[in-house]
Amino acid sequence: MGVAEVFTEFGDIYLQSVLSTWLMxxxxxxxxxxxxxxxxxxxxxxxxxxRVVGDVYVQLFRNIPxxxxxxxxxxxxxxxxxxxPYRTCLIACVILxxxxxxxENFMSGINAIGVGQIEAARSIGLSFTQIIRHVVIxxxxxxxxxxxxxxxxxxxxxxxxxxxxxxKPPELTGMVNYVNSRSVAGIxxxxxxxxxxxxxxxxxxxxxxxxxxxxxxxx
Amino acid sequence: MAEEYAGPxxxxxxxxxxxxxxxxxxxxxxxxxxxxxxxxxxxxxxxKSTLCRTINRLETIDSGEILFQGVKLPEEGKELAALRAEIxxxxxxxxxxxxxxxxxxxxxxxxxxxxxxxxxxxxEAMELLARVGVAEQAAKVPAQLSGxxxxxxxxxxxxxxxxxxxxxxxxxxxxxxxxxxEVLDVMVELARQGMTMVVVTHEMNxxxxxxxxxxFMADGQIVEQNTPDEFFDHPQSERAKDFLDSIKGH
Numbered sequence: 066m067g068v069a070e071v072f073t074e075f076g077d078i079y080l081q082s083v084l085s086t087w088l089m090x091x092x093x094x095x096x097x098x099x100x101x102x103x104x105x106x107x108x109x110x111x112x113x114x115x116r117v118v119g120d121v122y123v124q125l126f127r128n129i130p131x132x133x134x135x136x137x138x139x140x141x142x143x144x145x146x147x148x149x150p151y152r153t154c155l156i157a158c159v160i161l162x163x164x165x166x167x168x169e170n171f172m173s174g175i176n177a178i179g180v181g182q183i184e185a186a187r188s189i190g191l192s193f194t195q196i197i198r199h200v201v202i203x204x205x206x207x208x209x210x211x212x213x214x215x216x217x218x219x220x221x222x223x224x225x226x227x228x229x230x231x232x233k234p235p236e237l238t239g240m241v242n243y244v245n246s247r248s249v250a251g252i253x254x255x256x257x258x259x260x261x262x263x264x265x266x267x268x269x270x271x272x273x274x275x276x277x278x279x280x281x282x283x284x
Numbered sequence: 285m286a287e288e289y290a291g292p293x294x295x296x297x298x299x300x301x302x303x304x305x306x307x308x309x310x311x312x313x314x315x316x317x318x319x320x321x322x323x324x325x326x327x328x329x330x331x332k333s334t335l336c337r338t339i340n341r342l343e344t345i346d347s348g349e350i351l352f353q354g355v356k357l358p359e360e361g362k363e364l365a366a367l368r369a370e371i372x373x374x375x376x377x378x379x380x381x382x383x384x385x386x387x388x389x390x391x392x393x394x395x396x397x398x399x400x401x402x403x404x405x406x407x408e409a410m411e412l413l414a415r416v417g418v419a420e421q422a423a424k425v426p427a428q429l430s431g432x433x434x435x436x437x438x439x440x441x442x443x444x445x446x447x448x449x450x451x452x453x454x455x456x457x458x459x460x461x462x463x464x465x466e467v468l469d470v471m472v473e474l475a476r477q478g479m480t481m482v483v484v485t486h487e488m489n490x491x492x493x494x495x496x497x498x499x500f501m502a503d504g505q506i507v508e509q510n511t512p513d514e515f516f517d518h519p520q521s522e523r524a525k526d527f528l529d530s531i532k533g534h
Contacts, residue, residue, distance in 0.1 A: 111360075178382075184342055185379035190369025190391035191443055191516075192362065199392060204383045282383050283427040 072254045075244055076167035079160045082243075083261050089156060089236060090221045090265075096160035096221065098213075101167025105205075107257055108168065109175060119168070126165035131226050134158040139230060151230040163220050170212045174205030214273025218266045225262075237261050289353040292317050293449050294339055295481050299348035301334065309345070310504040316449070321481045323491040323512070326501035327527055332484045335501070336453045339482065341369045353448065369397050372442030372450035376457050378434040380426035386413065386437050387422040393445045405444070412440040416470050432463030439470055449480035456487060488531065492516055501526045503506050 072079065099218030126134075138154035149157070177199065186196045206213075228238035235243050237258040244254035294316040301309040308331045317324050324332040338350060341357050341364060349355050352371065352445040358364040380389050390409035394400045413419040417438035418429070426434055437454055442450055452471065456464045468490050475494045477480060485491065492496055492512045499509040502523045508515070519525045 178468055179379075181375060181377050181379035182381055185373070185375060185381070185441075187365075188340055188342065188368050188371070188373035189441065190365045190367075190397040191393070192365050195396050199396060200381055200383075204381075207383060284382055 067250075068253045068256055071244060071257055074248065074250075075240075075254075076194065077259065078165050078234060078243070079240060082237050082240040085227075085232070086224055086236040086261070087265070089152075089159070089215070089224045089227065093156055093159040093163055093264055094217050094220045096156070097163025097167050097216075099169060100160060100164035102202065104164060104168040105171040105175070108172065109197075109201070111193065118229060123165045123168050126161045127169065129162070131162055131223055131228065134161065135226055135229060152227075152232055155224070155227050155230060155232070159220060159223050159226070162223065163216060166216050166219070167213070170209045170216060171205050174207075174209040175201055175211070177208050180205050204282060207282050210273060210277040210280060214277075217267065217269055217273070219266055221269070222262065254267045290318075291354050293337070293353055294482070295351040295354075296335075296338075297349050297351075299335075299338065299345050301338065301343065301345045308504050309338070312348070312506060314499065314506065316464070316480060316482060318480055319478045320496045321475045321479075321483065321494050322497050322499055324482065324484045324499050324501060325488070325491060325527075326507075328528075330357070330501040331504040332501045333453050334481055336451050336484045339451055340368050340373055342373070365397070369393070369445055370448045372439075372445060372447035372449070372528040374438050374442055374450065374452045374455045376454040376459070376505070378426070378438045380434055380437060380441070383421055383427055384427055386418065387425070389437060390441045390444050393441065397425070398445070409440070409444055412443050412494060413437070415443075416440045417466070430463060431459045432466045435459065435463075435467045436470055439467075439474075443474075447479075449482070452481065452483040452485065454484050456485065486531075488516070500527070502527070 102117045104122050107115040108123070110116060110119075135154060135158045138149065138158055139151065142149060142154075182198060182200060184200035186200050191199065224236055225238035227236040228242055232239055241251065241254045241258050292315040294312040296312050299309055299312040300307070314322075314335075324335060326332050334343055338345050339352070350420040352367060358367060372499070380386075381392065384392065386405060387409055388413060388507070391402065391405040394405040394408070395402055410419060410422065413422055416439055418433050418436050418440070421429055421433060421437070426437070429437065455471070456467050459467065464487070468487060471481070471483070472494055483490075483495075495512045497509055498512050500507050500515065500519075500521075500523070507521050507523050508519070510517060510520075515524070516528065519528055
């Protein structure tokens with residue numbers, strides 16, 4: 066069965082799986098960014114316990130394979146009385162891991178700001194939270210568009226971990242299993258999914274470059 | 285404060301500070317009166333910048349005390365931020381907010397700290413920018429300005445807070461020679477208008493012209509202090525004589 070037949074036979078559900086992948090990518094990336102900001106604020110806060118918690122958090126989720134975390138969520142959490150839907154497990158895992166990498170990106174953005182601007186902000190009387198809000202976060206976001214674009218693409222590819230749990234509708238990689246178990250079009254389905262991933266990544270990369278040019282801070 | 289505070293604006297009493305093994309401030313005692321311009325000079329590493337930075341607690345001290353308008357500097361938090369809002373600070377490296385326009389650099393303090401309406405803050409910011417001669421740059425970002433222009437914006441940013449005193453930490457040391465005067469002119473004007481100023485600088489002409497008092501530091505100590513004419517023409521200590529000899533011709 067060729068690529069064309071895959072479309073005629075599974076077109077509808079394929080479309081759903083593309084949307085499923087896109088939606089999960091968006092949710093996971095947005096959640097990861099937010100949590101990454103929280104972790105980063107903790108890591109630069111004046112309170113040592115907060116800094117330690119932030120650092121441990123990032124080390125933990127940056128260094129654990131997604132599949133291990135997913136196993137914990139799916140198989141271990143029920144022992145603790147928390148049985149979450151498969152999709153929730155997957156999204157939570159990806160968010161945790163993305164947030165750790167996002168925080169590392171933010172930290173590099175913060176290092177680029179330079180202590181002088183922070184001192185200037187302090188000396189006009191801005192509080193810690195105001196400095197974070199008005200100086201640190203906007204500059205850090207605007208200097209890390211390119212690494213964040215990389216992270217967005219990585220998020221997209223990490224949602225493929227959804228193929229390891231039953232999702233309805235499946236995402237792009239799970240879709241390959243779905244097709245493969247119903248017809249002999251495994252290779253074709255792989256090709257279609259790969260094209261969807263690659264196409265999305267190329268578009269995201271292009272948009273990331275555009276955004277970077279627009280918001281990059283002239284230094 | 286209901287009543288106008290009449291005593292010295294800045295008082296430092298027996299201030300000591302170490303950077304690790306290095307004793308950078310040794311028993312510093314200094315008072316700055318309202319409207320006074322005090323210039324700190326001395327060889328590099330003498331502790332003059334550190335002294336300047338302790339006054340708004342960008343550097344902490346190990347012992348002794350620093351009072352601003354008769355009140356001891358708060359340790360941290362809201363009180364410290366409120367105090368810093370009353371003390372202007374101008375840095376060697378300008379330190380403008382790179383992501384903000386010139387206008388927004390000047391309005392950030394008034395809007396966020398003093399909670400002034402944006403329109404009002406912008407109008408005053410434009411006046412201040414005009415006063416330091418960079419009004420036509422208001423819509424640009426810092427990197428598009430020359431060093432001298434950036435430093436003048438930094439002064440306007442401080443002035444927008446209506447500070448009770450201003451600290452200048454080597455404000456012209458990072459500037460190309462032809463831009464030094466445009467910044468010094470603004471500072472001279474400020475001094476004339478009665479601003480209380482503590483200035484760390486290597487600009488001896490400025491010190492002679494503007495300072496009420498020159499404080500000479502070496503090895504973390506205040507070695508001598510005097511009026512500029514007395515200090516430059518009749519230095520008392522060997523350290524000061526050596527220092528003045530070493531910079532002759534500059």
